[in-house]
Amino acid sequence: MNGHRLAPWAAYAVVGAGAIVMLAPFYFMFVFATHSRTEIFSLPPPLFFGDDFFNNLEILNRKLPFWRNLGWSVYVALASTALTLLFCSMGGYAFALFEFRHKKALFALVMATMLLPTFMNMIPTFMIMDALGWIDQPRALYIPGAASAFGIFLMRQFVMSSIPKDLVEAARMDGCSEFGIYWRIVLPLLKPALGTLGLITFIASWNNFIGPLIVMRSPEMYTLPLALRSLQSPVNTEWGALMTGSAIATLPLLVLFAMSSRQLISGLTSGAVK
Amino acid sequence: MRLPAAMSLSPRWAPYVLISPFLILFFVFGLGPLLFSLVLAFQTWEPTAGLQAMEYVGLGNFAFALEDEWFWKSLGNTGWLAVVSGVPQHLVAIPLAVFIHTSFKHLRDGVIGAYFLPYITSTVAIAILFSSLFSTDYGLINVALGALFGGESIDWLGAPENIKPAIAMIVFWRYVGFNVVLYLAALQTIPKDLYEAATMDGAGRVQQFFHITLPSLKPMIFFGVTLSVIGGLQLFEEPFILTGGRGGSDQAGMTTAIYLYRMAFDFNDFGAASAMSWLLFVVVALLTWLTNRAFAPRKGSA
Numbered sequence: 001m002n003g004h005r006l007a008p009w010a011a012y013a014v015v016g017a018g019a020i021v022m023l024a025p026f027y028f029m030f031v032f033a034t035h036s037r038t039e040i041f042s043l044p045p046p047l048f049f050g051d052d053f054f055n056n057l058e059i060l061n062r063k064l065p066f067w068r069n070l071g072w073s074v075y076v077a078l079a080s081t082a083l084t085l086l087f088c089s090m091g092g093y094a095f096a097l098f099e100f101r102h103k104k105a106l107f108a109l110v111m112a113t114m115l116l117p118t119f120m121n122m123i124p125t126f127m128i129m130d131a132l133g134w135i136d137q138p139r140a141l142y143i144p145g146a147a148s149a150f151g152i153f154l155m156r157q158f159v160m161s162s163i164p165k166d167l168v169e170a171a172r173m174d175g176c177s178e179f180g181i182y183w184r185i186v187l188p189l190l191k192p193a194l195g196t197l198g199l200i201t202f203i204a205s206w207n208n209f210i211g212p213l214i215v216m217r218s219p220e221m222y223t224l225p226l227a228l229r230s231l232q233s234p235v236n237t238e239w240g241a242l243m244t245g246s247a248i249a250t251l252p253l254l255v256l257f258a259m260s261s262r263q264l265i266s267g268l269t270s271g272a273v274k
Numbered sequence: 275m276r277l278p279a280a281m282s283l284s285p286r287w288a289p290y291v292l293i294s295p296f297l298i299l300f301f302v303f304g305l306g307p308l309l310f311s312l313v314l315a316f317q318t319w320e321p322t323a324g325l326q327a328m329e330y331v332g333l334g335n336f337a338f339a340l341e342d343e344w345f346w347k348s349l350g351n352t353g354w355l356a357v358v359s360g361v362p363q364h365l366v367a368i369p370l371a372v373f374i375h376t377s378f379k380h381l382r383d384g385v386i387g388a389y390f391l392p393y394i395t396s397t398v399a400i401a402i403l404f405s406s407l408f409s410t411d412y413g414l415i416n417v418a419l420g421a422l423f424g425g426e427s428i429d430w431l432g433a434p435e436n437i438k439p440a441i442a443m444i445v446f447w448r449y450v451g452f453n454v455v456l457y458l459a460a461l462q463t464i465p466k467d468l469y470e471a472a473t474m475d476g477a478g479r480v481q482q483f484f485h486i487t488l489p490s491l492k493p494m495i496f497f498g499v500t501l502s503v504i505g506g507l508q509l510f511e512e513p514f515i516l517t518g519g520r521g522g523s524d525q526a527g528m529t530t531a532i533y534l535y536r537m538a539f540d541f542n543d544f545g546a547a548s549a550m551s552w553l554l555f556v557v558v559a560l561l562t563w564l565t566n567r568a569f570a571p572r573k574g575s576a
Contacts, residue, residue, distance in 0.1 A: 011377035018370060019388040022451065026391070028414060029403045041412040087295040094292035098285075106293065113304060117508045117558055119531040123314070123538050123548055124307030130321060144303035147296035178283040182292070207396040209511050214539075225398035232402070232518055239406055246399035253395050261387040264394065269455050 026250070033247035037239045056244035063238060065220050066245070069227035072138060073249075076223060077205040080142035084201045085194050087147040092155020093186050097165055107156075114149040122214055129215045140215040141208065141223070151197050154270060158193035159186070196267035199260055203253060224249045315548040322542070335549035345550060347525055348533040349557070354438055355513075355529065356506025359445035363453050364498055370450075371457035372487060386458070389451030397448070401515035404444050405431060408516075431516060434526035441513050441527055448512075449505070453498050460494035461487070500565050507558050510535070530554045 032040050035050040060066045094100075095107050125144065134140040163186060171181050187194075212226040219230060228245045231238060257264060283291060315335055319328045339345045370389070378385055392400070407414045408430040416427045430440040464487065472482050510531040513522070521528025521536070528536075530550065538547035 008377045011373040015370060015373050015378065015385055018366075019385055022388050022392060022447070025400065025403055025407070025447070026395075028407065029399070032403070032406065040406060041409070043412060044417060045412055045414050087299075090292040091296045094289040098289035098292075100286075100289040103289075106297075109300070110296065113300060116304075116308075117504065117555065119508055119510065119534060120308065120311075120551055120555055121304075122531075122535055123544060123551060124311045125303070126538070127310055127314075127321070127544075128303055128307040144299060147299045152296060172285065178285060178288040178291075203394055207394075207398075209396075209398050225396055228402060229398055229515060229519075232405075232515070234518060242402055243406070246396075246402050249396050249399045254391075257387070257391060257394060261390070262383065265386065265390050265455055268393070269452070269459065 026254070029243060029250060030247050032240070032243035035240055035243075037237075037241075040239050040243070052240055053244060056238075056240040059238050059241035060245050063231055063241065064222075064227050064245075066227065068220055069222050069224050070248070072221065073206060073224040076138050076141045076208075077202045079138070080146065080205040081198050081201045083142060083146035084148060084151050085198055088151030088155050088197060089187060089190055089194065090182065091147060091152040092157075093159050093182060093190075095152065095156045096159035097163065097168055110149045110152050114153070118210060122210065125211075126214050135215055136217050136221045137215075138221070141211050142205065145211075148201075151201065154197055154267065155190065155193055157270065158190060163189050195260075196263050199256060199264055200267050203256065203264075206249075206252065311548045312552065314545055315552050316545075318543075318545045320542045321544055331545065335545045336553065338546050339550045339553055344525060344528070344533060345530070345553075348521075348528050348530040349554075351438065351526065352507055352509065352529045352531070352554075355442055355445070355509055356503055358438070359442040359449075359509075360499070360502035360506045363446055363450045363502060364495065366446075367450050367453035367498075368457055368488075368491065368495075371454050371461055372483065374454070375458055375461045386451075386455060389454050391451070392448045393452045397511040398515055400448065401444065401512050404440075405516055408440050432523060434522065434524035437513075437517065437522045437527040441509075441516055444512050444516075445506070445509065449502070453502075456494055456498050457491060460491050464490045496565070500562060503561055503565055504558060507554070507561065 031046055031049055033056065034053045035046045036052045036055065039046050039050060039052070057066075091110070095103065095110075129135055129137075129140045132140075167185065168181055171185055172178075176184070207225065208223070209225040209229070212223045213229075216222050216226060219227070222230065224245070228242060228249065231242050231245070314328075316330060316332060317328045318331045318334070374382065374385055408416075410416060410427050410429045410432065413430070415430070419425070420427065428436060430436045468486050468490075469482060472486055477485065508531055509529045513527045513529050514532055514535075516522070517527040517532075519532075519536075521532055531554070534547045534550040534554070537550060538544050
C-alpha cells in the first residue's frame with residue numbers, strides 16, 4: 001500500500017459517485033425500453049420500469065425487418081469471430097515460433113496496419129467492395145478484417161510466453177506434419193488467448209457501425225446498429241421502439257462483460273500494458 | 275487428419291503459408307484500395323460513371339479542400355473535440371486510478387468494471403440513448419440540471435454552441451474508464467519502497483503524488499494522450515448519430531471524418547473526399563509525431 005492515502009471515505013465517495021455516473025445511462029436505456037414515446041418525453045421522465053416493452057417491440061417490427069437485422073448481426077459476428085481466430089492464430093504462431101526471411105519487415109507491416117486511422121479506410125473499402133460486387137453481402141463485413149493486426153499481435157504474445165519452441169521441435173522430430181503441429185498442438189494450447197480474442201472480435205463486430213454504413217445498402221441487409229440508426233428521423237422518431245432496440249443491442253454485451261470482464265479488460269488493454 | 279504427402283508442408287514454407295491470410299487480406303482489402311484512394315485524390319470521379327470517366331486534375335482536389343470553408347470548419351471542430359474530450363479524460367483518470375489503487379480491495383474489480391463498461395458498448399445504442407437524454411424539453415439531463423440549479427433548459431443538440439460540449443461529454447464518458455485501467459496498470463509497477471523512503475523523509479501525500487506518482491506515470495501519460503489524440507481526430511460515430519448524419523446546425527458537430535464521408539457518399543465527390551482523407555491523415559501523423567516529441571523522455575533521463 002503506498003503513501004498518498006486520502007481519507008478512505010473521500011476516495012470511496014468520489015469513486016462511487018463516478019461509478020454511478022458511468023452506469024446510470026445503462027439503467028435509463030433499459031427503463032426507457034419499457035416506456036412509450038409519450039412517456040419518455042413527459043415531465044418528469046420515467047425513472048422506473050414501465051410496461052410498454054412488447055408494444056415497442058411491435059413498433060420495431062413494423063418499422064424494420066428487426067429480427068432479420070438482429071440475425072445478420074449474430075451471423076456476421078460469429079463468422080467474423082471464427083475466421084479471425086483461425087487467421088490470427090496462424091499468423092501469431094508463425095511470427096512467434098518460426099524464423100523466416102523478411103520476418104521483421106513483415107511483422108512491422110502487421111503493426112503498421114494497426115496505426116491506420118479508420119477514416120482512411122472508408123472510401124477504399126467502398127471502392128473494393130463495389131469492384132468485387134460485395135455491396136449488400138455480409139462477407140464484406142467479416143472477411144476484410146479477419147486477419148487483424150491486433151489479433152496477430154495478441155496471439156504472438158501468447159505463443160511466445162506459453163508455448164515452448166522445444167515442444168514444437170520435438171513434435172517435428174516425431175514426424176508430425178506442420179499442419180498437425182498447428183492443429184493438434186498449438187491450437188489447443190492457445191485456448192485461453194483464443195477465448196479473449198474471440199470475445200473482443202465478437203463485440204467489435206456486434207458494435208461495428210462504419211463497416212455496414214459503407215457496404216450495406218438495403219434495409220433487409222442492415223445489421224442492428226445500422227437498422228437502429230435508420231429509425232432516427234428529424235420528425236416522429238419512435239423513441240420507445242428505438243430504446244427497446246438499443247437495449248436489445250446492448251444486453252448481449254452486458255452479459256458477456258459480466259461473465260468475463262477481467263479477461264476482456266486485460267485483452268483490450270494488452271497492446272498498451274505489457 | 276492425414277494429408278497426402280504432396281500437400282504436406284516443409285518447415286521452410288510453413289510460416290509463409292501461415293501468414294498468407296494476413297498478406298492476402300492486407301493487399302486486397304488494405305494496401306490496394308488505399309493506394310487507389312491516393313490515385314483518386316488526384317482525379318475527378320463519380321463512382322456511378324465507371325472507371326473510364328476518371329479525369330486527372332493534379333492538385334485540384336487538394337486546392338478545393340484547402341479553400342473549402344466547411345473543411346476548415348470540420349478540422350476546427352475535430353481539434354476542439356479531440357482536446358476537450360481528451361484532456362479531461364486524463365485529468366480525471368489519473369486521480370481516479372490512484373484512489374482505486376490505494377483504497378479499493380474487495381470492490382476493486384467491480385469498480386473497474388463499472389468504469390470500463392461504456393468502452394465496450396455499442397456507440398450507436400449509446401448515442402441514441404444520449405440523444406434522448408440531451409433533448410431540450412424532456413431530456414433527463416436538462417431535468418436534472420433544472421432541479422439542481424434552476425435556470426432555462428439548454429438546447430444541447432439544436433444550438434450550434436452546445437453540440438460540441440454534448441459530444442465531448444459522451445466521448446469522455448465512453449473512454450475515461452479505458453484510461454483508468456491503463457493508469458492502474460502503470461501504478462502497479464511503481465516500487466513501493468519509493469513511497470516508504472519518501473514517508474521516512476517526511477514527504478506528505480500530496481508531495482508524494484507530485485514527486486513520485488506523477489513522474490512514474492509519465493510514459494503511460496504519453497501513451498494514453500497519444501491514443502486519445504489519435505482517437506479524437508477520428509471521431510465519427512458519436513457526432514454522426516447525434517447530428518442525424520448531417521453535422522448539426524451550422525455544421526457545429528461535423529468532424530472531418532463525417533465531412534469526408536458526406537463528400538463521398540452524400541455529394542458523390544470521391545476525388546475530393548480522398549484528398550481530404552489524406553490531408554487529415556497528414557494532420558494525425560504530424561500530431562502523433564509532435565506528442566511523441568513533447569513527451570518522449572530526454573536522453574539520459576530514461
